Amino acid sequence: MSNQTLERIARNKNVARAAARQLSMEQLHKLAEVIGEVIEQKNDEEKRRQEEEAQKARKLAEIREQINEAGLSIDDLVPDQPKRKRGRPPKNAKDADKS
DSSP states (O other): OOHHHHHHHHHOHHHHHHHHHTSOHHHHHHHHHHHHHHHHHHHHHHHHHHHHHHHHHHHHHHHHHHHHHTTOOHHHHSOOOOOOOOOOOOTTHHHHHHO
16 A cells, blocks of 8 residues: 555545455454554654653753853854855856857
8 A cells, every 4th residue: 555545545534434445344453453553653753752852952941051151152152154255157157248
């Protein structure tokens, strides 16, 4: 079953019913179990991702606070960015001026 087929089934109840008619009751129960497990895994992954983002935000806030307490700013930590060098003009730039 392709990804597009699964998306179609997920979006439309009638398409899901038509697909379910092709399966036996045993297959439908097994499918329900598998989908339940997949949903649990996705929920766990999402919670873990949110916890990691929250932890990262806390660490960032701590670092900013330490920087402020030390009397520094973020600009003090980042060196000046080098100026960009302009690239070469196109080879045909002289030819374009003549026409």
